[in-house]
Amino acid sequence: MGRVLLPFEFYEPESVAEAIDLARRHSAPFIMGGCTLVPSLRRRQRREPCLVSLARIPGLDDFSIHPRTGMRLGAKVVASALLPHIWAGKRFAALHEACEQLYPPHIGNMGSIVGNLCSGVPYFDLPTAAMALDAELHVTGQGGDRVVKLEDFYTAKFQTVLSRGEVVTQVFCPPHKADSGSSFKKIYRSRRTIDDLHKLNAAAMVTLDEDRARIIDARVVLGSWSFRPHRYRAAEAVLVGEAPNFDLFEQAADAVLAELDPVTDLAWVEKTRFAQCRVLLRDTIAQAASRAKSRHDPFEDAAEILEDAS
Amino acid sequence: MKTVRLSPADTDDLLYVGRDLQKPDVKKKVTGQAVYTEDIDMPGLAEGRLLHCPHPFARVKRIDTSKAEALPGVLAVLTAKDAPEARFSRSTMAEALPSFAFDGERQDQRILTDLCRYRGDCVAAVAAEDIYVAEQALDLIEVEYELLQPVFDPFEAMKPGAVAVHDDVKNNIAFEMDHPFNMGDTGKAFDEADVVVEFSGVNSRQKHLHMETDSAIAHFDETGRLTVISPSQGPHLGKKHLSERVFPDLNDGDIRWISPAIGGGFGARLALGLEPVAVLLARHTGRPIRVTSTREEDFNGYSSRTDQHQTVRLAAKSDGTVIGIEQHIVSDAGAYLSHSATTSLVNMQKSLGLFRCENVYGHVKVVYTNTPVTAGFRGYGNAEGAFVLQQAIDMLAERLGMDPIEIRAKNIRKEGEQSFFIPCKLEHSRLQECIDEGAKAFDWANKFRGWDRQKDEGRFKRGVGMSILNHASGAGGFLLEHSSAIMKVQADGSANLVISPCEMGQGILGALAQVAAELSGVPYDKIRIVTGDTDVTLFDIGSHASRSMFVVGNAVADCARKINAIIRERAVPHFEKRQIKVTPDQLVAKGGEIYPEGQPDKAIPIGEVAHDEIYNFSDAGAQITASGSYLSTSHHPNHQAAFAEVEVDTETGHVSVLRYLAAHDIGRAINPLLVESQMQGAAVQGLGFALKEDFVLDQKTGEVLNDTLLTYLAPTVMDVPELETLMIEDPFEKGPLGAKGVGEAGVVNPAAAVANAIYDAIGVRLHSVPMTPEKVLAMLQSGGAENPAGSSCVSGQRL
């Protein structure tokens, strides 16, 4: 637990190819905002003799967000960039909310969304939200490009499918149907054991049919329970085909709980964790469904704007 | 902000006192110019850092510093063999306490050790040319530990056969005593009582979280004299303690201690922090050394509240008269004793002394465990006690069908009665007025819906609760409560005021300058304060116990009155020159001017008199200067009544405080803005203690789990409810212009008032602070039944 960082080599390549080459040669991680890496280096939780910065590579801070084309964010796009964007708030609300609720807000000005997804920190919020939006990561490495679903990205605590020298250049969330809504919520807790995490977070995405009477698609994600967020397909199956209502959301939440293992061996802690988790999931799904139902952004308008633009 | 004046206002005559003036250091603070210890640079300054033991209980088998020493830029690498054998307590209070309490402050730790009793114990210290080299050197020190079986739970630690944290302490009981003012026969009182209630509770180790982490600079000058610079709340006691206990070869006068701007104290700086190790490194290197720490080191190391496991029993007659009080405390000191014995004693002093009662019994045990060291924290045990006592008195009210206000009003000590600070009388109290005015402003009569009402329907339930407190305003008779001030007037009529209190945010310098200005005649903006340097300031035990306004304020008042008299006396010839014949008694010196009483048009500037006293060749006298002193021996606590309204989310257990109102008996507000600032700050700190701030250790490894400001939930602006403050003013004749101390007490009521409000909302009593959502939920789920007694902070502060 140092007060300052230990020395390291530092490279500032100006192209992705150069960055990949440097990272491979030095077996070095990439650094973007540094919001996760810098504190962990200072605390000696990680030791890295060499870092490769993406700061000077042009183009990585491009982003586009549109109901028709989806959300595409370059590796350097910081969380606060999403906040004023109208379609981010309306059509990708779960990620927008997670960005809005980053603590402290300053982090949103520094940390990139892709960096947050790549860090593999179990309690982070953005992976939970992005997973509910079916996010996929565009990975570039020496062997070429590949696309990895966020769901398949995490392999262990702080570990991902990336090998050294592979870099995520962008994250993409596909467009979804008009009557869709998403939502993100979290609850802070006190850690009780060494395996415990200090919060719970959840995100959901609900799509309704054209009459807005039945759920035709749903994604339910819970994070901060294990080393990574998970999608709960049993809960989604509870929702799909049904009319949205409070009891249904509770059943969906219970379907998630049925798959969860206790985190600690303290009975009272687990009882309250499960109880809070149930409320969190239920309310998150309810909010997503309510947004789907309200359809406050007529999809047709978006189509016109897109045509005007093209 | 609202002030309720109980006696006719005399503020019309006052130029400065009672007004919201800006404190003298505020401009420096809003421009970034205030200088804190870490901001100081000096020629040759080198950086020191410490290596902490990563195990809760371990013996150093082998330590190899050779690689670190070989690193270019490293000046010294010290280990236990280089540190003095002398044992000391981090608490400096030993030097200011009478023997019965002093004996409790065991001198039990070393600067560097090879027997590590908690994860924060220091095994090595490094000095290097800069912080980066120092850090690399720490990284190169090789240590091999022999791991010992630790004990984390105070109740486990007391069991026969438990691991001994200190070899010389049986059953790990570091301190045990009956309260010195126990009286009457509680056994008989409980036999004769119509009603008996009992309540148990425990508090978490709330961290001080002073924003400025600990640091210290030590420097031996060319004559071998030591200068220490550090954020200390009591530098005079600090140098006495450092010379007496840590470096016995130094004398008190061999140390000059400078306390610059302090980034928050809250009791944590009433202790030796990094000063001893900075001195040790400075000695070995011959260089000025600055030692700094990190937030994680603060969390894992020294300074937090002591977790006090308490049981309070009350015996009462059917009319609500309390006839017996018992309080039993088991406190977990952590690995070293520090302030935990005295905070437990002060808890008893406040809890047992609030209500008028003939039969009183208090008993405390303080236990060593292999956990971080606990300390004194704002309120000094009072908040811990109030959480239990104020729930017990509410239980009594419920049993008797009485209103919480009524039962408190019936039992509180009144002014003029015997206080629990035997043998003192209670010299000043407006607690009843606090209760009355607070209740009125809160609309208690309508908000409190009675004990047997139906609880609200639905997910969110609301309730109200209250709590009252008495707290020190200096501790005359118990601490060395004397202080002195010096004032000198410059040739332009401005003045230097030399005072001892350390400014850690409380605004004391401003308030004291207002007293000095009011009584001396020198204008407020012409008073320049000199403080924080023991070579200049007079002896004083420091800023704590809500004592500075009262004790130092009286010393300043004494000094300022003398200055005023000298100015008037020396002004007489100046009026004679103008053919005005007056005696000093007929003159008024006020607001920078002197004039014959009733004739302000004849005023001459104080500067004229002051100038001639220094620069007039023909009849210069002597610079206008005076010193004043005060010794406090009376007992005149400040009081507060607080009222809270909460809403409980019964599905998540989350408690929202909707409204919090505190009515405070303060004597007089020298500066209402500063008083309200203290009340608001204390209330929010108290609400953090009540609801959020959880310091939890892993029960298997003893690791501090919430050791960052991400996981340790300190109150943010989003947690602040509607805060209302009422100042109940009725000047106390012994106070400087009627003032009493006010700084700490606001932190005491929130947990108690909120706990009572939670009970009112959901019908379940919480036994441990913080009352986190998980605890509220656990109690709700079990209908209050799941209440295993006696577990410790380690397993999550549940009783």
Add this chain to the structure above:
Amino acid sequence: MKMLATFNVNGRDRDTVIAPHMTLADVLRDQLRLTGTKRACTGGNCGACTVLMDGVPVCSCIQLAVNARDRKIETVEGLAKPGGDLSALQEAFARNNAAQCGFCTSGMLMTAEALLRSNPRPTREEVKVAISGNICRCTGYVKIVDAIMEATAAAQEAAE
């Protein structure tokens, strides 16, 4: 791995020698002697070290200095008006006693400054959200919010 670096701080270019493992807070404080910026948690969790980088608040304690070259940096020392008079925001902090121990104050001021530039007429709730990542242990926040509200364009106009 030392390098000569230029930082544009409070409108002036400043040269200094840094290494990549140095944080912006440490370079500002130790090298450029701008000690108004405080280190309190050194983990990006408390806001005490807030400076503005290209006009937005960042935690300088976890910002590598090497990545702050070529950026416009503003610290508390740059807040006062030319000539040294306090800015309206600083005046409001002083008037309301919004600085107690003062250790969080620089970060609070910089965060509030950024808010008022982008939103000169914030509501009380917007002020709270903006400073929700700045921890103050002394004031209970009330006077800080009061002060910022007094420095909004609306309040300044009303005062005129």
